[in-house]
Amino acid sequence: MFTIKNHLLFQKVLVYDLKRIIINSLRYYTNPPNLPELDLNYLCNSNNHEEISNNITSRKGVGDIKRVLNLKSKLDTINVTDKNYESLQRELCTELLRIPNRTHPDVAALQDEPKIIRLIGDKKVFDFKVREFFEIAKRLNLIRTEQLGNVSGSRSYFVLGEMAELEQALIKYTIEKLQKRNFNFISVPDILNREIIERCGLNTRGNRAQVYSLEPKMYGPDLCLSGTSEMAMGGYLINKTFSVDQLPIKFAAVSRCYRAEISSTAEERGIYRVHHFTKVEMFAVTVPEQSDQLLEEFRSIEEKSFGSLGLHLQTLDMPPHELGAPAYRKYDIEAWLPGRNMFGEISSCSNCTDYQSRRLGIKYKSNDGLRYVHTLNGTACAIPRMLIALTETYQTNKGVIEIPEVLQKYMSNKKFIGKQKKIPELKLVKHKK
Amino acid sequence: MILARRWLTCNSLNILKRTFSSALYVTGDKAHEVFAVLTPILDFDERLKNKSELEQNLKLRCLNIDLEKVENRWNFYKYLDEQKVVLEITKTEIGKEIVRLKASEEKNEKVIEKLMLHGKLVKDDLKVLKDYLYGVEESAVLNVLSIPNILHRTTPHNDESVIHSFLEKPKEISKFHLDIGVKNNLIEFTNPLFYFLKDDSAIFELLIGDYVSNTLLSSSFTQFSNADFCRSIVIEGCGANFFDKLQVFTLEKLHNDNNHDLSRLHLTGGASLYSFMAYFARHSVKPSYLPLKLFTLGRRYQPLNSDNTGLFNVSQESAVEIFLVTRDDDELENEFKKIIVEIIKIHEPLGHHFRLVYLPANQLKNYESLRLSIQMFSSYFQRYFEIGHCSICDSYLSKRLLFTYPFNKEWRYPKVISGTLLRVQPLLACMLEYNDANKCRDLLPNILKNPV
Numbered sequence: 102m103f104t105i106k107n108h109l110l111f112q113k114v115l116v117y118d119l120k121r122i123i124i125n126s127l128r129y130y131t132n133p134p135n136l137p138e139l140d141l142n143y144l145c146n147s148n149n150h151e152e153i154s155n156n157i158t159s160r161k162g163v164g165d166i167k168r169v170l171n172l173k174s175k176l177d178t179i180n181v182t183d184k185n186y187e188s189l190q191r192e193l194c195t196e197l198l199r200i201p202n203r204t205h206p207d208v209a210a211l212q213d214e215p216k217i218i219r220l221i222g223d224k225k226v227f228d229f230k231v232r233e234f235f236e237i238a239k240r241l242n243l244i245r246t247e248q249l250g251n252v253s254g255s256r257s258y259f260v261l262g263e264m265a266e267l268e269q270a271l272i273k274y275t276i277e278k279l280q281k282r283n284f285n286f287i288s289v290p291d292i293l294n295r296e297i298i299e300r301c302g303l304n305t306r307g308n309r310a311q312v313y314s315l316e317p318k319m320y321g322p323d324l325c326l327s328g329t330s331e332m333a334m335g336g337y338l339i340n341k342t343f344s345v346d347q348l349p350i351k352f353a354a355v356s357r358c359y360r361a362e363i364s365s366t367a368e369e370r371g372i373y374r375v376h377h378f379t380k381v382e383m384f385a386v387t388v389p390e391q392s393d394q395l396l397e398e399f400r401s402i403e404e405k406s407f408g409s410l411g412l413h414l415q416t417l418d419m420p421p422h423e424l425g426a427p428a429y430r431k432y433d434i435e436a437w438l439p440g441r442n443m444f445g446e447i448s449s450c451s452n453c454t455d456y457q458s459r460r461l462g463i464k465y466k467s468n469d470g471l472r473y474v475h476t477l478n479g480t481a482c483a484i485p486r487m488l489i490a491l492t493e494t495y496q497t498n499k500g501v502i503e504i505p506e507v508l509q510k511y512m513s514n515k516k517f518i519g520k521q522k523k524i525p526e527l528k529l530v531k532h533k534k
Numbered sequence: 535m536i537l538a539r540r541w542l543t544c545n546s547l548n549i550l551k552r553t554f555s556s557a558l559y560v561t562g563d564k565a566h567e568v569f570a571v572l573t574p575i576l577d578f579d580e581r582l583k584n585k586s587e588l589e590q591n592l593k594l595r596c597l598n599i600d601l602e603k604v605e606n607r608w609n610f611y612k613y614l615d616e617q618k619v620v621l622e623i624t625k626t627e628i629g630k631e632i633v634r635l636k637a638s639e640e641k642n643e644k645v646i647e648k649l650m651l652h653g654k655l656v657k658d659d660l661k662v663l664k665d666y667l668y669g670v671e672e673s674a675v676l677n678v679l680s681i682p683n684i685l686h687r688t689t690p691h692n693d694e695s696v697i698h699s700f701l702e703k704p705k706e707i708s709k710f711h712l713d714i715g716v717k718n719n720l721i722e723f724t725n726p727l728f729y730f731l732k733d734d735s736a737i738f739e740l741l742i743g744d745y746v747s748n749t750l751l752s753s754s755f756t757q758f759s760n761a762d763f764c765r766s767i768v769i770e771g772c773g774a775n776f777f778d779k780l781q782v783f784t785l786e787k788l789h790n791d792n793n794h795d796l797s798r799l800h801l802t803g804g805a806s807l808y809s810f811m812a813y814f815a816r817h818s819v820k821p822s823y824l825p826l827k828l829f830t831l832g833r834r835y836q837p838l839n840s841d842n843t844g845l846f847n848v849s850q851e852s853a854v855e856i857f858l859v860t861r862d863d864d865e866l867e868n869e870f871k872k873i874i875v876e877i878i879k880i881h882e883p884l885g886h887h888f889r890l891v892y893l894p895a896n897q898l899k900n901y902e903s904l905r906l907s908i909q910m911f912s913s914y915f916q917r918y919f920e921i922g923h924c925s926i927c928d929s930y931l932s933k934r935l936l937f938t939y940p941f942n943k944e945w946r947y948p949k950v951i952s953g954t955l956l957r958v959q960p961l962l963a964c965m966l967e968y969n970d971a972n973k974c975r976d977l978l979p980n981i982l983k984n985p986v
Binding site: 245248249251252253254257258259260261262263264265266268269272273276285286287288289290291292293294313314315316317319320324326333336337354355357359361376377379513521523524525526527528529530531 | 569571572722727728729730731732733735736737739740744747751756757758759760761762763764765767768779783784785786788797798799801803809812813814815816817818819820823826830831832833835837849850852936938945
């Protein structure tokens, strides 16, 4: 029925709708800057040729500084109005983007091997034959990986019963730790524009790409699944400018991560390397002068968090060839996996200095004008590897898994994970016509 | 026979044009290209025993399905299939007879020759019939697979039916939740695919999922953490069209993926019916485990056209999905009643108005027999939005995807209840709008600050 009240309501809704549509259309295109403002003074200075070339070699990375310099000198000789100017400029930009970040001097001095910088806890001594995660989890009916290829894809897995509760307990435990350290929580998209992922320093195309894409014929060529929320948080910060007193800002996100990587090595059986998993990620933006210190803070958060869970850990300062393109310095934290009798990576943290911020246009206002922030990222908790480390460390001779004391309060004060008696064993039905 | 053969040969030309259309039902001629994971159970003959009920069902659901045509095609397929069996038996018998005659002392060459000629004709007929049959089989079966689930007696025919309402419908008119969210630095929204929840709204997402999980755990539910991808067969098995870009996200094939186009990977998220059905497809469970009460907390992905309703319709949601497996009608009804109590137990302590509504038949999905919609009122749009649901699926899904349990030496198909008890983003949208209308700044209800 048309009443004055309804009419006013309609008008109000209409005004908001119009306002929203206008705002949304403005917001729709949040793209990174067209041409990243790379540090041309450094990269295109022939005096730095040797240093940059050595850096590329030691990182075993891609990038051709000689070609960069050639293109730059060509570009300098032609006029801006020249018909070739734009294509040459684009070519130079592509080559410049392939040059990896600089390397921390301490890391550059390392050879091919990582340097162990810290050991936490001791190897647990068992008075019985220790088992691997997969064997324990299967025996207690805590995981399913078999017969899933035809219904949910290769290397799929379902975490069952109390192991799923343990997964959630780990997330809660990590969130609480990060809340106490003043992280800003953010919920991020898992489907991202290809450009954002590439600007964060990951290749999304080619045979060795680790990135899933949505079907281009249906959704266009540029939608990919995020491999880590670091990229979504990078996307969130695109073209943002901060004041100095706002920095550093620390973000944390819980997200699903999708990785197309495949593996067939024996070390990576079970759920060690999977295509999808949950991760709590830390990310920070800071003034350049504080990024080294913030990396140490990230490392300390990780060490304390995993250490409190009673894991035996070693922290590694990773050598240049393990850094990937964006990182200036990277620490890996490995946990001792008694069942496998080896250390396995459970976490890492990196200082990417201005590599990502220049590509994404993230700046701050300094006394000297606008400068690029430094970005850092770190794994606060990656679920599958944590489940492996905890299960193997806390296995008992009775066959059950002890729940670490700090996690018990998130699991209704349960002390052990035993056989999941409520979850049925499945039997394959081979019905054919 | 020869006439029939000519007729079949003419018609068999059409077969060449036949394209791949089903991942769920793979006919024999395609089996060398697509792996037939399972064969669905088709209960069409049983459904036809109560044809008037089925006709009424299609009418109430407003489905444009010509039941006569489906039935004719199905009967024709069955007739041809019977003919095939006759020819196969004949062929075998002729073969046996030839062997017998050859081994006998008389060796009547004339009879043997006649039989061999007959055998060849039968073999040719069989080949032509088989080639033709595949096309008929596929079209008949796909028609049958498009028939929706039976309707539950409670499903309203025309209008929705409200069965529970908590607190008064808010009278105040609020601003749009995205505007509220942006103003208070709680949301950054570019489009339904690319948005961020910040600070308290991000914490809200984490805490409310946790709260619902704890409530379900205390009610003897078992937690799962599900796979996020499903293959095409599962999507089709659950009644959706995996070729439709607006129904489910399809992933690009990886360079090393040699699977056929009917076995693509789809991004559904773990908190989905698809994921649970992928878990149980073509498997049997011991009946002693039933009723089985499972839930998962995770993501759900759904392609969307932007409809400017903000968080009410986004492509990525956090959700709590339940999946119950029951033996028979009594157990199904009983568990469904308990779920309604559970929904009330979850939502009332949050202190907001909501209502539970049975949706009319024309709003049901094909796999649903009954849908209970959990709805909240948007103070901005001045209408109700669904923030969760719970559906009786009966044995529709378990028959299609071959999920069984043994009973007295035969297979039975469990009756499934599926639902999303919590969709965080639409709930958050309503809460932001209520708070704005009531000048309340605290997004987190006490129940989340002091979880049970």
